[in-house]
Amino acid sequence: MDSILELSGLSKVYPGGLKALDNVDLAIRKGEIFALLGPNGAGKTTLIGAVCGLVRASSGTIRAFGHDLQNDWRKARSRIGLVPQELSTDMFEPVHRAVSYSRGLFGLAPDKKRIEEILRSLSLWEKRDERIMALSGGMKRRVLIAKALAHEPDLLFLDEPTAGVDVELRKGMWAIIDEMRSRGVTIILTTHYIEEAEMMADRVGIINRGKLLMVDEKDAMMARLGRTEAHIWLAEPLPVLPPEIARFPVELEQGGRSICYRGGDGTGKGKAEVAELTKALIRAGIDYTGIDTRESSLEDIFVSLLGDEEVAA
Numbered sequence: 520m521d522s523i524l525e526l527s528g529l530s531k532v533y534p535g536g537l538k539a540l541d542n543v544d545l546a547i548r549k550g551e552i553f554a555l556l557g558p559n560g561a562g563k564t565t566l567i568g569a570v571c572g573l574v575r576a577s578s579g580t581i582r583a584f585g586h587d588l589q590n591d592w593r594k595a596r597s598r599i600g601l602v603p604q605e606l607s608t609d610m611f612e613p614v615h616r617a618v619s620y621s622r623g624l625f626g627l628a629p630d631k632k633r634i635e636e637i638l639r640s641l642s643l644w645e646k647r648d649e650r651i652m653a654l655s656g657g658m659k660r661r662v663l664i665a666k667a668l669a670h671e672p673d674l675l676f677l678d679e680p681t682a683g684v685d686v687e688l689r690k691g692m693w694a695i696i697d698e699m700r701s702r703g704v705t706i707i708l709t710t711h712y713i714e715e716a717e718m719m720a721d722r723v724g725i726i727n728r729g730k731l732l733m734v735d736e737k738d739a740m741m742a743r744l745g746r747t748e749a750h751i752w753l754a755e756p757l758p759v760l761p762p763e764i765a766r767f768p769v770e771l772e773q774g775g776r777s778i779c780y781r782g783g784d785g786t787g788k789g790k791a792e793v794a795e796l797t798k799a800l801i802r803a804g805i806d807y808t809g810i811d812t813r814e815s816s817l818e819d820i821f822v823s824l825l826g827d828e829e830v831a832a
């Protein structure tokens with residue numbers, strides 16, 4: 520598997536002693552969408568900053584596109600784009616000029632056609648002559664993406680691309696990210712929104728207190744750590760679990776008025792076992808009035824992983 524970015528033993532201690540990154544090893548594969556999930560203050564922005572040259576790592580190495588970032592920063596940096604959380608400059612500039620300027624910063628020749636293509640793909644073409652400050656929040660975010668794409672990067676960091684935007688715009692962002700991926704851009708996004716990682720990512724990394732706790736294929740993570748939970752509401756309360764269902768991972772709850780099943784592995788296997796359980800109940804002459812089943816989400820996995828850890832901020 521081709522890695523286009525490799526972090527090894529990456530640590531960052533800020534003046535004052537706070538360890539924002541703690542010995543992080545990570546390899547990013549060409550063409551993937553990698554979601555870095557973590558609570559506030561976990562170290563996500565610091566990690567991005569280290570790769571993009573905004574934060575100086577205290578120790579460890581970063582290789583991007585085969586170049587060591589510490590020694591050969593320029594070559595690799597020109598292939599990396601960054602969509603920061605907020606616009607900091609350019610507010611008085613018209614959209615078109617700000618985006619063209621970003622391209623020029625990387626030493627690329629002006630290319631009106633390419634800039635037009637980028638603006639059109641983000642539905643910004645009609646707004647090209649407007650000052651950025653006059654745009655809505657969602658449009659401003661699109662300008663940030665356009666600026667990051669202006670030098671045609673192969674690796675794009677999106678720092679909280681949808682923080683604070685409404686549901687519709689969030690879905691629009693997801694479509695934009697998907698389109699970038701289909702054009703071969705490798706994407707690393709940070710997010711608090713677990714749903715976003717669940718929808719978009721090929722792989723997920725979970726970070727807390729500067730430590731990467733886990734990195735895995737999203738589907739594998741969900742299969743390995745996911746569970747099915749089912750509640751079966753009984754017609755008559757049971758004092759104890761009958762032997763016919765002892766082989767299932769179940770317990771009585773609500774004073775014997777319902778049976779709770781917790782099992783499976785996040786691949787839907789649990790649902791099949793719940794079906795078996797209901798048949799066993801019927802065979803044992805135990806009637807029920809309703810069943811709720813629920814597959815655990817990435818959020819449940821995230822919460823349980825952080826459960827033992829104190830969150831960072």
Ligand SMILES: Nc1ncnc2c1ncn2[C@@H]1O[C@H](COP(=O)(O)OP(=O)(O)OP(=O)(O)O)[C@@H](O)[C@H]1O
Pocket residue numbers: 533534535537538539557558559560561562563564565566832
């Ligand atoms: N310039 C700085 N000087 C000192 N401490 C800093 C600096 N920048 C960040 N930190 C601290 O480093 C830790 C990691 O911050 P970072 O911004 O990387 O987290 P994050 O995961 O991006 O958080 P959020 O989700 O809130 O953006 C935090 O405790 C933060 O307060």
